[in-house]
Amino acid sequence: MKICIDVDDYHTAPRWDCTDVFYQILERHTGAKFTVFFTPLMEGILLTAHPEALDRVHALLRSGHLEVFGHGLTHKKFLNGEFGSLPKAFAGRRIDRAFALFREASVDCGKGFKFPWNMYSRGALRALEERGCMLFSNKVEREYGGRQVAWVNHGKIMKRYIQIGDYRYGIPLPPGPSDIVYYHGHAQSMRSNGMRESCANLLKELDVLKIRAELEYVFCSDRSIFSEFE
Numbered sequence: 001m002k003i004c005i006d007v008d009d010y011h012t013a014p015r016w017d018c019t020d021v022f023y024q025i026l027e028r029h030t031g032a033k034f035t036v037f038f039t040p041l042m043e044g045i046l047l048t049a050h051p052e053a054l055d056r057v058h059a060l061l062r063s064g065h066l067e068v069f070g071h072g073l074t075h076k077k078f079l080n081g082e083f084g085s086l087p088k089a090f091a092g093r094r095i096d097r098a099f100a101l102f103r104e105a106s107v108d109c110g111k112g113f114k115f116p117w118n119m120y121s122r123g124a125l126r127a128l129e130e131r132g133c134m135l136f137s138n139k140v141e142r143e144y145g146g147r148q149v150a151w152v153n154h155g156k157i158m159k160r161y162i163q164i165g166d167y168r169y170g171i172p173l174p175p176g177p178s179d180i181v182y183y184h185g186h187a188q189s190m191r192s193n194g195m196r197e198s199c200a201n202l203l204k205e206l207d208v209l210k211i212r213a214e215l216e217y218v219f220c221s222d223r224s225i226f227s228e229f230e
Contacts, residue, residue, distance in 0.1 A: 001213040002180040003206070004220045006035050006136075006151060008071060008114065010187040011042040012053035018190040019056035021199045026065060029206060034060075035220035036187070037071035037114045037136065040101035044074070048105050061108050067219045069112040069136065073098040081119030088123035095127055110221060112136060112149075134221060149226045151184050157225065158182065160205070161197065177213040180225060 010016055016039075025032050040047050048054060060066035072082045073094045079085045083094070095113060102109035112134035115124065125144055128135060135141060135148040151159050157180045158173070175181050183205075185197035209215060218224065 001175055001177050001209060002216050002218050002222075002224065003032075003209070004035065004180065004182045004218055004222075004225065005033065005202075006037070006182065006184045006220050007190065008037045008184070008186050009042075009075065010036045010038045010068075010071070011040075011045065012047045012050035012057065013042060013045050014050070014053075016042060016187045017050065017053040017056075018187045018199075019053060019060060021190045022060060022065070023056075024199055025203065028203060029215070029217070031215075031217045033065055033067070033217040033219050035067050035069070038068050038102070038107070038109070039071045039073070039075040039116070040098050040105075041074045043076075046105075047101065047107070054105060054107075057107060067221060068102070068107055068109045069114060069134075069221075070095070070098045070102070070109060071114050072116040073101075075116045077117070080121075081115065081117045083115045083124040084117075084119035084121055086121055086124055088127045091121065091124035092127035092130070095131060095133075110134070112221060134226065136220065147226050149220055151182055156180050159184065161185070174212065175209065180218075181209065182220070182225075 022034055074082065076082055083091050099109060111132060113128055114136035118138045129144060129146050132146065135144050135146060138151050140150045140152065141148060153159055156178060158175050159182050161184060189197035190199050
């Protein structure tokens with residue numbers, strides 16, 4: 001059974017920095033991998049403003065337990081999300097600025113992008129496509145000509161929230177040994193044990209799955225995920 005762990009809204013500022021949680025999970029699941037969607041200018045804060053958290057990001061990248069992709073530039077909602085109303089040229093400039101900030105902080109960001117709130121215009125899609133980026137979304141986007149990964153029940157992919165004991169979205173079907181279980185959460189919710197997406201809930205969920213099959217952790221960009229949409 002393959003396991004993907006997808007975490008949105010990451011930034012090095014304390015409210016969104018959950019790298020300590022990743023290390024906590026790695027203590028019990030040494031092969032765990034995390035795909036983090038990183039907003040480089042959250043609330044106007046540069047990611048270099050918190051060097052200790054940035055050092056942990058660098059260390060996790062070097063160790064092979066982390067991959068990073070862009071998640072907007074500011075995650076600030078305008079009329080229709082951050083990108084939902086933008087023409088191609090404006091969207092392209094924001095995407096380029098986000099990747100430039102990753103380079104300035106020496107963060108090895110992959111060539112992929114998830115639009116905040118999964119809201120985007122056709123122009124934003126075209127801008128991303130022209131840059132050869134992988135699109136991450138909560139649906140299969142038939143208008144996108146590049147590679148994409150969708151957090152949606154599709155083929156062998158089974159989408160899950162980190163919410164054992166509180167299935168407010170309905171109890172998912174038990175996964176089989178050959179399935180891909182795709183978890184989605186948010187960085188600001190990982191630390192609190194009382195929240196649906198907490199580290200404690202994820203660890204309990206993984207313990208349940210471990211009884212069913214051997215777990216193989218893969219990044220969300222893994223070929224076995226996105227090839228179903230090509």
